[in-house]
Amino acid sequence: MTDSPVPVPEAGWYPDPSGSPGLRWWDGERWSDDTHPLPEPAASPLPSSGGEPGTQTLAPPVVAPPVTEANRGRRRLIALVAGLLVIVLLAVIALSYGLSRPRITTKLVEQQIAQSIADQVGSPAVVTCPDSVNAGAGIAFTCDVSVEGGKTATVKVTQTDDQGTVTWDVVATP
Numbered sequence: 001m002t003d004s005p006v007p008v009p010e011a012g013w014y015p016d017p018s019g020s021p022g023l024r025w026w027d028g029e030r031w032s033d034d035t036h037p038l039p040e041p042a043a044s045p046l047p048s049s050g051g052e053p054g055t056q057t058l059a060p061p062v063v064a065p066p067v068t069e070a071n072r073g074r075r076r077l078i079a080l081v082a083g084l085l086v087i088v089l090l091a092v093i094a095l096s097y098g099l100s101r102p103r104i105t106t107k108l109v110e111q112q113i114a115q116s117i118a119d120q121v122g123s124p125a126v127v128t129c130p131d132s133v134n135a136g137a138g139i140a141f142t143c144d145v146s147v148e149g150g151k152t153a154t155v156k157v158t159q160t161d162d163q164g165t166v167t168w169d170v171v172a173t174p
Contacts, residue, residue: 102135104164121147135162
């Protein structure tokens with residue numbers, strides 16, 4: 001069996017393959033930029049492409065633009081921008097989740113620990129904790145303690161609830 005070639009229509013005016021109303025010129029190989037409005041209904045039929053009367057002419061194929069290096073570059077740029085947008089979106093979601101969690105400020109905790117240590121050692125203590133921490137039972141954080149005479153220590157503070165109730169223990173002294 002032999003393959004017969006697909007007939008390519010001859011040059012002529014054909015319905016615009018982009019879907020816009022009107023005609024577009026087919027030069028026998030590709031579509032041109034030349035367009036023409038559709039004839040009025042009372043006007044004569046579309047110009048013949050040279051076929052026999054009563055025969056149907058095939059419409060020319062829709063030819064995709066060639067893939068060029070510029071097209072590849074645009075596709076890569078679009079993919080890169082889309083990837084960056086996804087990363088930014090995920091970062092915003094993660095940040096909003098982290099910010100929406102309840103937090104406690106640690107100023108009162110610092111004061112309580114400083115007073116307790118001062119009562120035990122007989123001299124003032126300075127306690128430095130993170131400004132705020134996530135609230136929740138079992139969540140722990142550390143604070144630095146320094147007392148008169150240059151002595152320092154680290155205390156581990158553990159939350160017993162999400163309202164700021166804590167327990168603490170000295171975990172390191174130099």
